[in-house]
Amino acid sequence: MRKRFPMQIPDDTVLMAYADGELSADVSDQVEGWIARMPAMQARVAAFMHSRALLQAALAAPLHEPTPHQSAALIGALGAMIASERKRKVVPLRTPRGDSPIIGYALAAGLAAIIIGFGSGLAWQSSVDYAVRMAALDAASAAALSQAVALTLETSPNYRAVMFHSASGIRQSITPLATFVTDDGAICREYLLAGRSEEIATACRDDNGRWLPRPVTGRRT
Amino acid sequence: MHESSETSSFGDQLVSLMPRLRRFAIGLTSSTHEGDDLVQSACQRALERTEQWRPGTRLDSWMYRIMQTIWLERLRAGAIRTSFLREQIEGPIVDGVRDADARTTFGKVRRILDEIPDQQRSVLLLVCVEGLSYREAAAVLDVPTGTVMSRLARARKTVMDRLDGMPSTAPAEASTDKEAAHA
Incomplete structure (x- = not known):
């Protein structure tokens, strides 16, 4: 995809940061390059996104309750x-x-x-x-x-x-x-x-x- | 209550943050009762120290920090009941609800959250639930951003691993889990 990947294979923490939108555009591009070549990484990213959505939903109740x-x-x-x-x-x-x-x-x-x-x-x-x-x-x-x-x-x-x-x-x-x-x-x-x-x-x-x-x-x- | 001073507008802001402060506190303490108590203590402390809050900075972050501090103080003082005892005390009243809740995915997530070490749980709540950036969470907890990331990754791995390991009741959840409607 890109001509070079100066970055090492992204580890779990980097994939998490990507899933959370914490990476700069430049680094995100590089991570996306890796993901395109390694589908397992796509699954990891999806798992991180899923865990975030799940936690948000599981703890949403207080937002719908009237403040005491x-x-x-x-x-x-x-x-x-x-x-x-x-x-x-x-x-x-x-x-x-x-x-x-x-x-x-x-x-x-x-x-x-x-x-x-x-x-x-x-x-x-x-x-x-x-x-x-x-x-x-x-x-x-x-x-x-x-x-x-x-x-x-x-x-x-x-x-x-x-x-x-x-x-x-x-x-x-x-x-x-x-x-x-x-x-x-x-x-x-x-x-x-x-x-x-x-x-x-x-x-x-x-x-x-x-x-x-x-x-x-x-x-x- | 009375005049519109700086303090009362500060109080207004605090009231508008209340649902999110409660969400964080309930997540932190794994208990509605303890959570409400923590929110109240934090509000009291904040109102005593309004001069320490710098206008222009995020009031929610400041409040999370105060709650986190009070919670750590209570943990260190040994004033917090273990979750086992808490269930003994709070459990019987809502047994049926608790049982049903434990079978839903969201119930399982809450249960797993309860078992995650305190330091990891704070990070998890701040980033995944409250939507703070890594840097903001690091400022609230007074730790380096790298520490936020490593705790966060560990905590999320625990959530996903344990959830996979639990028996699934997906069909029941789709029809009975009321929270699915909120999600």
């Missing part, structure tokens, strides 16, 4: 959270080592907070209302804590704890555990409040971006 409602809702909600958080000029910082981000921000006086990696695998059993916990704290700390909780729920992914301590010496960590959408479309998060004792609470985000404690009977996503 909650995933789309969650993306919208998470996007809105992050956008509103940026408006408040939260500056995300990179840690010098590793992958866990530190988010620095200004909080109420007397309260310092950093977000640290916490790891997963938390265990919990009880569920105590958030408001009960609040009553146990002095008023200033309670306000600060609820700010810290709101900020954590806005910014921290599941299983990443926010550590903080108040001026009166109360130390707490807040760890979001789950994020879900209730049937009426509210975004809620379950979180672990850990200090002298550990409690689980749930809060939902209202249209104004406030996180309100709320007992929820929703589906976990």
Whole structure:
């Protein structure tokens, strides 16, 4: 066909690349020259094309299924959270080592907070209302804590704890555990409040971006 | 939900990619449940790091990369059930469906895919199913193009060899396999 084939006999990988349309026109021409002379190669190329078509067809089902409602809702909600958080000029910082981000921000006086990696695998059993916990704290700390909780729920992914301590010496960590959408479309998060004792609470985000404690009977996503 | 910021348009793009992200995740994890969970985790991570995505580059490639990373993290953490256990847990609910599915060619392909080593499976899904070029797949997986090619060739050989080795039920498939209509 062509006057010369500078290329060696194409191996399986080259035939695959030909079948996948990955070769330049020049190299494709050469491969076609070989295929014309060696019908076995034609069969290999066909097998590679077939395997591709088969895989595509075998995995096509998710394309025909509706996107789970909650995933789309969650993306919208998470996007809105992050956008509103940026408006408040939260500056995300990179840690010098590793992958866990530190988010620095200004909080109420007397309260310092950093977000640290916490790891997963938390265990919990009880569920105590958030408001009960609040009553146990002095008023200033309670306000600060609820700010810290709101900020954590806005910014921290599941299983990443926010550590903080108040001026009166109360130390707490807040760890979001789950994020879900209730049937009426509210975004809620379950979180672990850990200090002298550990409690689980749930809060939902209202249209104004406030996180309100709320007992929820929703589906976990 | 609220204002149209950069982030929410980013979110819109993400939502429009969702069917393909799910397809990749379900292929990667061999499980609808695990796949949906992986997609959600990846979206969450992406939204936290939108500033790391360079506009003008392919968002789908970036998302595949995030999913692949999370999946590797989970595999390394030992958080992933083996496919045997997964079948024990998810199997009984859809026994009839599973049995019927296993007899179709597509069912067999999915089963073979489940048995292919993780590294090869990622390449196979990215190139053959998601339609990425070798170079794009190499960028997603952070390996040389040559590695993509060798993994891809091995994985496809496995698919074709095992499929040939399985008892054929072609006549039944032609009439009962609903997916044939999609193909």
